[in-house]
Amino acid sequence: MENLSFLFSIPTLIVFGCGCIKELGKRVKELGGSKAIIVTDKGIVSSGILGGIKDILKDSGISFTVFDEVEPNPLDTTIERGKEVAIREGCNIVIGIGGGSSMDSAKAIAMRVNNQEGTLLDYVGVNKVKNPPLPIIAIPTTSGTASELTIFSVLTDSRDMTKISIGSDLLTPKAAICDPLLTISMPPNITAATGMDALTHAIESYVNTMATPVTKVLALESIKLISKNLRRAVSRGDDINARTNMLLASLLAGMSFRHTRLGIAHALAMPLGSWDIRLPHGLANALVLPYVMEFNLPGNLEAYGEIALAIGENPGVTLRETALKSIKAVKELIKDIGLPRSLKAVGVKKEDFDRIAQEAMKSGNLAVNPRVCKKEDLISILEASYEGE
Template sequence: MRYYDYLLPSVNFFGPGSVEVTGERVKILNVKKPLIVTDSFLKNLENGPVKQVEASLKASGIEYAIYDGVEPNPKIANCLEGKEMYEAEKCDGVITVGGGSAHDCGKGIAIAISHTQPLTELAGIETLTNALPPIVAVNTTAGTASEVTRHCVLTNTETHLKFVIVSWRNVPLVSINDPLLMLGVPAGLTAATGMDALTHAIESYVSKDANPVTDAVAIQAIKLISTNLRQAVANGENIEARTNMANASLLAGMAFNNANLGYVHAMAHQLGGQYDMAHGVANAILLPTVEKFNIVSNPQRFADIAEFMGENIEGLSVRDAADKAIDAMRQLATDVGIPATLEEMGVKREDFQLMAENALKDGNAFSNPRKGNVEDIIALFDEAF
């Protein structure tokens, strides 16, 4: 028996139209001039998420500046550029608008502003010693859940490695999940982010750090994703499917923010750093392979997952039912158009050794339910190849 803590943003807004509260919440936080952190596409999208955030800020009489240099798998350079603009514009808060890349970049900017150490030296768990500027996270994808988590994932372009700064100080003070902002997300991105959310939920459920509260939200997330992701990919204007996926992403974020993750994310981070591979795609390709490796740690949990994903396990042994969960993960990824192998994504076998070594150093590796060594991780990369 052990105690556990449970982290969430102080205030979470959810539902169609909730983006309109951005301005009033910024005012409540006593932020006079926030820096909006986003990418150039969202910034210039007519009546898109950034325009709606701008409208809410203007309605509340709040000045703002915009940094639109966010890249996929955000880089250290993005954070430092954002810091320069923040200081030049005399900002006193951050509003992230987008998916995981925008939220991670905004957290990185806030960390760089409040700490003198290089960002790479702050990698790890609870390394932050100073308060961050207030962060308001306006989410536009159903997947990463970075708008509610303590994780800041960045890429070091010099080493081609991703690193994670994990701290309660990173948790935004306000999160806003408005499914109407997600209607224009392309099918491929919807699929990738949706599989990312599924990975969050499954890794949380089988994590050695799982607890009854994280189990509850992880289970609901798995069920919602299994019954709504296909529809959201097939028809991006399906507001019911979009809302259910937004709910699922939020729930999965609540789960992994507290139960942590495992080898899927530890390995996916290496693919993102080495090849700039989309994080959700990397997770989706690795998920069935890694969880097949993990089954022996707790077959009953995997039998549960099979049932949550809609598989008929009546009359099956626990071990056979557990195998059904792996089949369900692979089938869902196939149905939403995820590539089947790492080879299709241009991954090279000669990189397996280094990626395996670094995966085991990743902060997510320590909560994986089954302990492996470098040879095991190389074998998993090879099986997914």
């Protein structure tokens, strides 16, 4: 560890535990909130979770309005509508509740209320946000995206249906209320996909060139928790221990990758969630992760060996043999949780590979990937993912 140096900061207040959602009113008041806009989706409304949130706010004497128009891969136009609601209603705090789409929408709406110049698309990129957003409280109901901790809001450009990202330290939520009880209603398919998103976060953070001793400890513990609990969370959604460990795993992975960024899998997942393809983000990651690992293996053999051991594999005769077991273990996990295992199975067409790879080459995640890659390499990974196993 010669010349070791790094920065590490988690500015978000994290409130974690079963029943901790009861603290919402207290946290709103601490941030000076008196009128909240709740940003969410129809699924959270129909699940009954929103009703509980409303009751907590009412009991705390906090007024609110609800914006429940968030769709998967939320559009820039949706954000602009939410902004207008927040301004019209005089809201001074934003509560995002749901999966990554709802939390990312909450961040963007909070930003736009205090940055009204131009359109949302003018803020796409990194560090283009000038004014601090309204305070944001993020409440995850899935265990995967870790949007409750990150500086990014990932959205969709309605003009061409490509994924876009707004990145700024100012977008980091002020508080994250992580209550495992809110994840119990998650159906098996979403549990599986979001769990694989968390695993991809942890693995890509652990092996990439920006990893530090602190981020590696967090990522490796996340990998251990997911390997021990995701199958159970999918098959027995009412197992509160499995749900708690999965939410914790997602949180730890988020703490890690907010400092390191990610890698090829997430670079590819962005265009796989764009245009007319529009795969759910976690599923897109699951479909390419094993083949990204195969490509990256020579770039950080030791790290992949450590991942294999963390998952529970026995050491091989050589380091390479041990490292290869990490890929085998990930493939087995994907099979066990019932996710599709090939791009062909979900209808992705080979003729789209060129534009997927071209778009992925624009990702900043490639700069920290453990192995340098070209567009041709990305196409090869897509071809392997197309056939799957």
